Amino acid sequence: MTAKLALEDGTVYTGTSIGADGEVDGEVCFNTSMTGYQEILTDPSYRGQIVTMTYPQIGNYGCNTEDLESQRPHLSGFVVREHSRVRSNFRSEKRLSDYLEDHGVVAIESIDTRALVRKLRSEGAMRGVLSTVDLDDASLVAKAKASPGLVGRDLVQEVAAREAHEWNEPLSSWTLLNPDARKSASNSPHVVAMDFGMKWNIPRHLVDGGCRVTVVPGSYNAEQILELSPDGVFLSNGPGDPEPIEYAIHTIRDLVEKKPVFGICLGHQLLSLACGAKTFKMKFGHRGANQPVHDLTTGKVEITSQNHGFAVDESTLPDSLEVTHRSLNDQTIEGVQHRELPAFSVQYHPEASSGPHDSHYLFERFFAAMQA
Numbered sequence: 001m002t003a004k005l006a007l008e009d010g011t012v013y014t015g016t017s018i019g020a021d022g023e024v025d026g027e028v029c030f031n032t033s034m035t036g037y038q039e040i041l042t043d044p045s046y047r048g049q050i051v052t053m054t055y056p057q058i059g060n061y062g063c064n065t066e067d068l069e070s071q072r073p074h075l076s077g078f079v080v081r082e083h084s085r086v087r088s089n090f091r092s093e094k095r096l097s098d099y100l101e102d103h104g105v106v107a108i109e110s111i112d113t114r115a116l117v118r119k120l121r122s123e124g125a126m127r128g129v130l131s132t133v134d135l136d137d138a139s140l141v142a143k144a145k146a147s148p149g150l151v152g153r154d155l156v157q158e159v160a161a162r163e164a165h166e167w168n169e170p171l172s173s174w175t176l177l178n179p180d181a182r183k184s185a186s187n188s189p190h191v192v193a194m195d196f197g198m199k200w201n202i203p204r205h206l207v208d209g210g211c212r213v214t215v216v217p218g219s220y221n222a223e224q225i226l227e228l229s230p231d232g233v234f235l236s237n238g239p240g241d242p243e244p245i246e247y248a249i250h251t252i253r254d255l256v257e258k259k260p261v262f263g264i265c266l267g268h269q270l271l272s273l274a275c276g277a278k279t280f281k282m283k284f285g286h287r288g289a290n291q292p293v294h295d296l297t298t299g300k301v302e303i304t305s306q307n308h309g310f311a312v313d314e315s316t317l318p319d320s321l322e323v324t325h326r327s328l329n330d331q332t333i334e335g336v337q338h339r340e341l342p343a344f345s346v347q348y349h350p351e352a353s354s355g356p357h358d359s360h361y362l363f364e365r366f367f368a369a370m371q372a
């Protein structure tokens, strides 16, 4: 069945549907990971986005019920060059196209993703519409132009946990990490994780490090969180523009004086905003599993997994925050630390999933901060 992707600049790509019937709009962006399509589909941070994979063949190892980063896909739409009909992996349970259809994800293959990505890279992320029901170019372009985009919207409310709950699941048994490294749970530090659309591999890492983890909705205030007597507070990743998430910024401002704080991605942006910085929308963002980052505190370079379209504006950084990590691609801020308080954060994803494991040491830093 024919599907079309239209951009706000008037470009229309015609391909074949590999997912559900329907029509979606969103910001069209791209991810350069060669693997990890299931983790990308289920990463709640992609809410509101139509994600294009630059790797030309997607689906070749199928889908399973283990490689999930949340209950179900959250992105608006999915774009690939070629969907592999052959799936070869002992862990595969389902074809990617069946997974997409089962979850109502509108997706397209057989378009020139290289041309699309070159356009997004030179002109910046654009609003778009992906459809199998309306195939009229002019109508689709008009809808792309009318799409609300990401700026100024609170998408956290659409994906964050609604109720507080305990998290007990460790990293999977098939993980490449040594499961014997799991620490005993006695005397475990209690982490309260503010969920703004958290990827599941984050609390799994906290549990593997010996923590007791309580996940709370990102809308919880400081009083509700302190009532749980945390030893540390974790700020999760999440979708969209960080600036409209004012309730969380207020909460974090109250908490940072009282408890060790560690933030990832949206959590990093919210911590920076709480300390007085501002964020900006990047031209096309960083999304992939091969993003080089310089740790300025050790001089080491780590290859990281990333997914962000906003970043902390260095010119607005308050004196209280020090830059600890920098992108080696464009020199933007990838990590900060408070000069006086045990609070730090990174813009990238140390939990990987998918991606390299170079940055796991950051969880150890958080554990050390809670012990101190």
Ligand SMILES: NC(=O)CC[C@H](N)C(=O)O
Pocket: 045, 236, 237, 238, 239, 240, 241, 242, 264, 265, 266, 267, 307, 308, 309, 310, 311
């Ligand atoms: N992965 C994330 O937490 C993304 C943060 C934010 N939504 C951004 O795009 O910059």
